[in-house]
Amino acid sequence: MNRSAPRLRALAALPFALALAVHLALLALSYDRLPDPLATHFGPDGGRADGFTGRTAFTAVSTGLLLVLGAGWTHLARRGSLWGAWATAGFTGALLVLLVRDNLDAADPARVESPLTNLLVAVATGALLALVGRGLTRLVPREEPAEGPGLPDAPRLPLGASEVAGWTRATASRPLTALAVLALAATPAVLLLAPWPVALLGLLGLVIGLPGLALARVRVTVDRRGVTVRPALASRPRTRIPLDEVAGASVRDLDTAAVLAEFGGWGYRVRAHRTGVIVRSGETLVVRRSGGREFAVTVPDARTAAALLNTLAERHGKV
Structure with a gap:
């Protein structure tokens, strides 16, 4: 809990x-x-x-x-x-x-x-x-760390004792980009031209457009700091899971039905036991956190990311 x-x-x-x-x-x-x-x-x-x-x-x-x-x-x-x-x-x-x-x-x-x-x-x-x-x-305290990675059979990326490695890929969603641009473009017109209280809907354009634009293209990085997900064109806002909070990483292939059933759609999703940055269907990096929750992000070459993350988390736990 x-x-x-x-x-x-x-x-x-x-x-x-x-x-x-x-x-x-x-x-x-x-x-x-x-x-x-x-x-x-x-x-x-x-x-x-x-x-x-x-x-x-x-x-x-x-x-x-x-x-x-x-x-x-x-x-x-x-x-x-x-x-x-x-x-x-x-x-x-x-x-x-x-x-x-x-x-x-x-x-x-x-x-x-x-x-x-x-x-x-x-x-x-x-x-x-x-x-x-x-x-x-x-x-707000961070989730309590577990004693170590909890997926012994998860993929690993072999690294020597003195070797360091990092992995990064960008992933994008054209539909989300289009939706965000349309929402932001409509905001000034609604605020200036629509009668009250319809004009308040213009604020929804900001609520939808700004996060949508940030999520339309994201960069996922796995390195000695853990896994980081941020907008591809900016360093903030970002989600970072440090290595001491990683209990294990795996890979899933999410089709449209799975995205809708498990996350309720695309974007930054929050569910009872999982959160995710879901910008498309397909290969997905799934990180199990030490508190029991899961974090998922759809990104190409997720298998390499999961293998490296498991290796780094295991090494970190032995330090």
């Missing part, structure tokens, strides 16, 4: 709880100073209001948005992605607070303006809270 899971879920939910508390407190204190309806969508012509929502509906929709995002991150967050939960809560919460501020004491909501600096402030808030979330990662 992963003892760090409750603490991780609590830390992932915390920024959304804080953002919701601040947002609802601001609404309660300034409710009588807000117009009805509020200006909730702004056009490209100087940020002038062109969409409006009643106060009650705005309260319900904004509260629901924070709750849904919080629930999603609480369920999906892992130790290495805790910063993403804090960044999302900071960005979304800041936008909502700034929107309320812009509407305060407005006699005519049609004259309310939302300057571009609001978006910059929201981005800066998200970046600052991302650093906070990353700092809090140290409060």
